[in-house]
Amino acid sequence: MDGYSSFGSGSGSPTVNSETIGETIKVLHLQAALQQQEMLVQTINDKCFKMCINNPGSSLDGSQQKCLSKCVDRYIDAWNCVSRTVTNKIRQQAQMM
């Protein structure tokens, strides 16, 4: 057994080379992205529930679903807008230093 496949379950130590390190980094990136996604879903759920579900009934009605769809899309727009702003600001500050 060699390389990445021996991580965690194999006998003996894993081989460290640029390939196995590359694989490990890929997995770490994926994990970070999933974690990030989960956090965003929870936030959007929180914000959009507050905005769209004022009177919880026996089911999500049509207008509530419409509001939720729009809210999810706008939250992502807002996130991107804030992300651009923060990135620009950091870039400006880096240039001043």
Added chain:
Amino acid sequence: MDPGMFEDVANQLKNNPELARTLVEEQKKMEAQMQLKTIVNKLSMECWDKCVDKVGTSLGRQETCLTHCAERYLETDQFIRQRMTNSKK
């Protein structure tokens, strides 16, 4: 898992400084990305509450409010940090 595994990995990295450097650089990059995303998440939550009271087919004018809100939040952070360091003197 073999308890000596980490030691062995560490030794292998010691013998391969270039690989170790790649790993450290990658870790720093990821940390910076996470930090940035944490800030963006926080600001998005704050500024959404301030700027978006209802949702339409696009953000429209709310986008200006969001941009201003994010900028002012960052400036507030700087302002307060400066005040705290000055008052410590």
